Amino acid sequence: MGIRCGWCLGIALAVIMDAAPARAQDTQISSSTVILPMRPQPGSTVQVIVNTQATVRFEQRAYPSFALPGGMWRALLPLSALLKAGDYPLQIEKDGIIATRQLPVASRSFGLQRLRLSPDRAGLEATPTEEAAISTALSTVSPEQLWRMPFARPVRGRISSKYGLRRTYNGVFAKDYYHRGLDYAAPRGTAVVAPAAGRVALVGTVQQGFKLHGNTLVLDHGQGVTSIYIHLQKILVRAGDVVKLGEKVALVGSTGRASGPHLHWGLYVHRIAVDPADWLQGQICCKS
Ligand SMILES: [Zn+2]
Structure with a gap:
């Protein structure tokens, strides 16, 4: 550093x-x-x-x-x-x-994923409950910078889908879609840790209506930087908790619209999903 x-x-x-x-x-x-x-x-x-x-x-x-x-x-x-x-x-x-x-x-090209979805899965959309709660949590801008560089990998496992991938669904290009994070393949129940210090901004569950994202956790790292974890099996922290870098916060699952157990980690800056790889490599300059 x-x-x-x-x-x-x-x-x-x-x-x-x-x-x-x-x-x-x-x-x-x-x-x-x-x-x-x-x-x-x-x-x-x-x-x-x-x-x-x-x-x-x-x-x-x-x-x-x-x-x-x-x-x-x-x-x-x-x-x-x-x-x-x-x-x-x-x-x-x-x-x-x-x-x-x-x-x-500069220009950058992202890969293309071709997905085939059965009509019942293709029609599954976020409920108003999850959409509103996630949007509010990702809009958090708290003045204190809680993160330090570089960010840590949130889970052990290989990256199965990179940031930015575009998609076709049943042959139709999804115009405004891009993969808003990194997917890590990991068995159900694997520990998920905080990639940086933060405050728990949202705990959302399938029972509360998080049908698409499944069990969802949002961490506020401060100054408009937030992390979202979705498809979790279990969440181990509560809204308002302060978590440290590397602290165990959840377990990998496949809740919501997930084809199998994996962790999706999205890193947002002022509500726009950016490439977490830059933050993992410490390319966002310096300690503060
Ligand atoms: Zn994903």
Whole structure:
């Protein structure tokens, strides 16, 4: 981690100036802003590091910044797997002053899964209960950063489906679908641990109406970062509990619409599923 932090600081010093910003204040914000990684891809978590508390706007959404040790502020921007490659404007706003930067998003291709579903399974959708509860839990933005890098693997087992996979159902391409997490193959009853410290934001069960996701657990890691585990056999924590990195929180199962026992882990940043692999590898810079 020390090496990565050193690398990040190196980048932080290599500040990139905008070509022709309109005003002095815009220039000040823009020239002090560091955007990492420099060439993100769909699924990346982008860090916008600014020398003041500012709001970052990207693709019609606003993202808050939080204080880092040392006086800088950071906003986390999630890039969906559905984002097309290209240059995107990104606005940094402070007290009505707006600095604009370009975010060059590289192309990335994800695999395709061809699924055949029987009519009864194809028709199974999330109930309003689970949809509302999960949406609320994934929208949590608590100010304290509880995670430390890198994240830990949530379960022992091989990855059976990667992040971002697209699908066809019975030969029809699912337009807005992408696999919003990683699937780990593991026997029923295998221990599932917290990938980082957090607070339990949601415990949802089949009995409560979680028919598609099955037994569901959401952890709030702070500052808009949340994890979701679905298809669990059993959940060992309660809403509001604070959990440590590596703490056993649940058991692998196949509840809900699962073809067999496995763990689906989704990592969300401000409600958009990003590639957990970046967080497992510590590519989201530094301790804080
Ligand atoms: Zn999955």
